[in-house]
Amino acid sequence: MLQLNYIRENKEDVVKRLAVKHFKDAESIISSVLELDAKRRNTQKDADAVKAEANTIAKQIGELMKSGKKEEAEQQKTKTAELKQKEKELDEALKSTETEIHKLLVQVPNLPSTKVPAGRTPEDNEVVFEHGSKPNLTADALPHWELAAKYDLIDFELGVKLTGAGFPVYKGKGARLQRALINFFLDRATAAGYLEVQPPILVNEDSGYGTGQLPDKEGQMYHVGIDNLYLIPTAEVPVTNIYRDVIVKESDLPIKNCGYTPCFRREAGSYGKDVRGLNRLHQFDKVEIVQIAHPDKSYETLEDMREYVAGLLKELELPFRTLKLCGGDMSFASALTYDMEVWSGAQQRWLEVSSVSNFESFQTNRLKCRFKGADGKTQLAHSLNGSALALPRIVAGLLENNQTPEGIKLPKALVPYAGFEYIN
């Protein structure tokens, strides 16, 4: 959520930057917000004045009672009825104005950073880095779902039986590879200074709201109605919400957390070749890195995180590229996002395996995650996160790119974790 006082002071700029995100009605929504904001402040001023008067009278009555002047006290009491009525009306008006402002404000996406390219579609994303060369596979190279069947690594049909489409069952070396990747990612993150946390994978409404999944993306999350809890779509939700309503020490910044969790996404409406095999699942595993950073340093932090993720992909010996997302392709809450895509040799396409974003104060404003600066003032911290990494498409890339007549050869870095060099 954007900060109201920023909007108040930078209306033109806000509208201009929202255009980069192709947000419709920016002008009219922002204008309404500002109008309501002015109204709110007026109403509050009136309400405060009434309350001040009522407080004064109440104090006077107290004095009078104490000094035994009961009649005078009673007389004062008669004055209060009208004030109380007024107070009630003003408070209600205030509340409803605040609600209106809030309703509008939650619809407004984050402002893109000035470095964001102006495009509209994924084609307009900017390739900022490429690494590794695409494997020379023969024409009969198999896509990962066929490899998974051939080596009995993943059983998609069994998942359908147990749960439904999009819930694969990993078996044997397939299961072991999952475990290896999770441990590999967690070990690397820990070595890079991230504190490992193991959060709940069900969260309450406040948490869903804090990171912005609620209210707008309610349909994307699995909801446990009986307890009103949500299955997390990413560890970002519980891990970032650790810092909800927290004022951290400036000297503790940046705070670096990582966590492995299963992730659950309803992905309603997806179909076709995009969702074949491991390309898109309802349940998948991911290690997430999250940082709470000083506002002056958050873009350095973002670059650090991007490089950290790139380092993982290099260790996994996967050809990848890094994209800077254009305004039209960025998520609602992000100010700047890098996507990391791995080349999938048999499918002949790029698969997104990580998304690293700086949310600036967009999330922390909702979360009320602040720090006290050197000047003694509390201000919002910046939050960032990135996948490091999401497993399924990594597995897809590993299987497809490394297929040989002898079997699938694992990258060196994974061998100690997996306990085998070849899947055959």
Add this chain to the structure above:
RNA sequence: GGAGAAAUGGCAGAGCGGUCGAAUGCGGCAGUCUUGAAAACUGUUGAGGGUAAUACCUCCGGGGGUUCGAAUCCCUCUUUCUCCGCCA
């Protein structure tokens, strides 16, 4: 799941319905002292709104109520603790 107790500032812990944003201790910060540190002493130390700055307003787990006036009384929800039951 059943029965009881509780929820106050970073922590601990007071708080007769009016003078309580809240005693006191610890911690934090600043200063004095010291070559430096520790100790001791002095001061300072919650958040939000509002203002040019003051005033002023709100917040003692959440929500509602009683009252001229609520941290204090009532209702309700949530959470925690103790006892019982169940259980990986």
